[in-house]
Amino acid sequence: MSESTKDLKTALWNSANVMRGTMGAEDYKSYLLGLIFYKYLSDKLLYSLVDLLDEKANTLDEALEIYRKNYEDESMRNDLVSELKHQISFVLKPDLTFTALINKINDNTFQLEELSQGFRDIEQSDETFKDLFQDLDIYSTKLGNTPPKRNQMISNVMQELSQINITVHEGDMLGDAYEYLIGEFASDTGKKAGEFYTPQPVSKLMTQIVFNGKKDVSGFTIYDAAMGSGSLMLNAKKCSNEANTVIYFGQELNTSTYNLARMNMILHGVPVENQNLHNGDTLDKDWPVDEPTNFDAVVMNPPYSANWSADKGFMTDPRFSMYGALPPKSKADYAFLLHGFYHLKNTGVMAIVLPHGVLFRGNAEGKIRQKLLEDGAIDTVIGMPAGIFYNTSIPTTVIILKKKEREKRDVLFIDASKEFKKGKAQNTMNDEHLDKILDAYMKRITIDKFAYLASFDEIKENDFNLNIPRYVDTFEEEEPIDLGEVTAEIAKITKEIKSSQESLIEMLQELVGNDDESKAELKSAINNLMEEDMEKIEEDGEKSE
Incomplete structure (x- = not known):
C-alpha cells in the first residue's frame, strides 16, 4: 500500500469518527466525499495557477500567497480568471480555497457561509459543475443543533481531510475513498x-x-x-x-x-x-x-x-x-x-x-x-x-x-x-x-x-x-485409504498407550496414602487400571483368533 493511500485512509477514518456520533454512514459518506472533491478542485486550481505564472511553490500555502498577490492586482485579475476558467473550467477566489479556509479554521475565524459560497462559485462556473454540491447541506441539524456546533463539526472534518496530499495519490482517489468508507462503515448504512x-x-x-x-x-x-x-x-x-x-x-x-x-x-x-x-x-x-x-x-x-x-x-x-x-x-x-x-x-x-x-x-x-x-x-x-x-x-x-x-x-x-x-x-x-x-x-x-x-x-x-455445478464438475475424490497402514498405526498407538499405562501403574504403586481413605482410593485406582489392561489383552487375543 502506498503512503498516499495510507494517508487517505487515516484521514477518512478520523473524519468519519468525528461525524459518526451525530449521523449515519450514508449521510457522512456524502459529506466526506464532497469535501474531498472540494479540496481536490481547490488544490488543482492552486497548482494550475503556479504553472500558469511559471512560479515555484513547495506548499499549498506558498501557492495560495502567489495566487492572492496576483488576484489582488487588478491589472492581472481578469486575465488570470479567464485563463483559469479556460484551463480547468472553474475558479475560486483565493480566500475561498480549501487552503485559505483551513488557515481560517486554525485562526478560529472560519464561517460556514464561506464554504457555502465556494460551493456556489464552483457550481456557477460551468455547466459541468451545476448542482454538484446540492446534497451537502452544511446547515443541517445533523451536523449540530446550533450554528457554532455545525461550524465546529465541519471545521474538524476539514482539518482531518487537509492531511491528504491529493496530487500524489495513486489510482482512483474518489473510488478508493468510496471503497474504504463502504468497507469500514457499510454495516452502518444498512444497504446492500x-x-x-x-x-x-x-x-x-x-x-x-x-x-x-x-x-x-x-x-x-x-x-x-x-x-x-x-x-x-x-x-x-x-x-x-x-x-x-x-x-x-x-x-x-x-x-x-x-x-x-x-x-x-x-x-x-x-x-x-x-x-x-x-x-x-x-x-x-x-x-x-x-x-x-x-x-x-x-x-x-x-x-x-x-x-x-x-x-x-x-x-x-x-x-x-x-x-x-x-x-x-x-x-x-x-x-x-x-x-x-x-x-x-x-x-x-x-x-x-x-x-x-x-x-x-x-x-x-x-x-x-x-x-x-x-x-x-x-x-x-x-x-x-x-x-x-x-x-x-x-x-x-x-x-x-x-x-x-x-x-x-x-x-x-x-x-x-x-x-x-x-x-x-x-x-x-x-x-x-x-x-x-x-x-x-x-x-x-x-x-x-x-x-x-x-x-x-x-x-x-x-x-x-x-x-454452474450442472456443467463444471469440481468434485475431488478422496485418496483411497491404505488399511494396512491404518492397522499398523493403530497397533503402534495401542502399544504406546499400554506402555504409558504400565508406567502410570508403577508410579501409583510407589505412592503411600496418609490415611485409610486415601490408601483405599489409591488401591482402587491401581486395580481399575490393571483390570483395563487385562481386558485389553483379552480383546486383542479374541481378535487374533
Whole structure:
C-alpha cells in the first residue's frame, strides 16, 4: 500500500469518527466525499495557477500567497480568471480555497457561509459543475443543533481531510475513498453493497473482457445503466490504448450517487464532451433515446433482486417485448439485463453481475433465459467467489452476452468460486486469479474442474438451466485409504498407550496414602487400571483368533 493511500485512509477514518456520533454512514459518506472533491478542485486550481505564472511553490500555502498577490492586482485579475476558467473550467477566489479556509479554521475565524459560497462559485462556473454540491447541506441539524456546533463539526472534518496530499495519490482517489468508507462503515448504512460499488478486481475482470480485441479502438463507447459511483465503467481508462477518446454513458437513480459519479469523471480527467451522465430510473423510463443509443460495451452491477413495477405496458417496450414475459416485480435482475442488452451494438460485448438465481429460476425468468439462449445471446457464465462484495457474502455470477449471431449457441461455464484470497472481513481476488479466468475465457475450451464448454443441445436437455455445478464438475475424490497402514498405526498407538499405562501403574504403586481413605482410593485406582489392561489383552487375543 502506498503512503498516499495510507494517508487517505487515516484521514477518512478520523473524519468519519468525528461525524459518526451525530449521523449515519450514508449521510457522512456524502459529506466526506464532497469535501474531498472540494479540496481536490481547490488544490488543482492552486497548482494550475503556479504553472500558469511559471512560479515555484513547495506548499499549498506558498501557492495560495502567489495566487492572492496576483488576484489582488487588478491589472492581472481578469486575465488570470479567464485563463483559469479556460484551463480547468472553474475558479475560486483565493480566500475561498480549501487552503485559505483551513488557515481560517486554525485562526478560529472560519464561517460556514464561506464554504457555502465556494460551493456556489464552483457550481456557477460551468455547466459541468451545476448542482454538484446540492446534497451537502452544511446547515443541517445533523451536523449540530446550533450554528457554532455545525461550524465546529465541519471545521474538524476539514482539518482531518487537509492531511491528504491529493496530487500524489495513486489510482482512483474518489473510488478508493468510496471503497474504504463502504468497507469500514457499510454495516452502518444498512444497504446492500452491490447497490453502489463494484470491487476493483471484479471491475477489472469485466472491463478486460469487454475490451478484448478492442483496446486500440478510438471513440469506444461504454454504457452503465446502474453506474453508482462510476468506478466500474471508468476502468475503461486502464484498458484502452485510446483512453482519452473513450465516451462514457451512465445513468443512476440516486441523486447523491449520481453527483458522486460526476465528481469521479472530473477527478479522472474525462473531457466534458466525453461525459454523458443521466439522473433517472433506468427501468421506468428508457435512456438514452437519442443517438447514440447502442454501445460498444455495456457493463452493469445493478442492485440484486430489486423491486420494479413490471407494469403490463412494458410488454410493448422494445427492451422487453420480444421475450414473451416480464421479469417478476420482486426480482428486477432480468429487467436490468434486458435493458443493457437492448443498448448493446451488434458487435458489442456486455458484462453484468447478478445473483446466481438468474441461472436457474423458472417461470417468467425461465422463459426469458430460454429465449436468450435460443438467440445465442448468452456467451459465458462465470461463477464468482463468495464474500468479495462489501456488506454481503452472497456469491455472484458475471454473465457475458453478445448480440452477434453465434451459430453454435454454446455457452462457456467457468467456476471461479475458489479463485480468491481469504480476507479477515472480505475476500479479494488478485491478478493471478483474474488471469486464470481471462485465459479460460479466451481459450473457450473445457478445463478439468474449472471450465466447461456446453453445447446448445446439452443446455436444452437441462431445460435451459444454467446452474454452474450442472456443467463444471469440481468434485475431488478422496485418496483411497491404505488399511494396512491404518492397522499398523493403530497397533503402534495401542502399544504406546499400554506402555504409558504400565508406567502410570508403577508410579501409583510407589505412592503411600496418609490415611485409610486415601490408601483405599489409591488401591482402587491401581486395580481399575490393571483390570483395563487385562481386558485389553483379552480383546486383542479374541481378535487374533
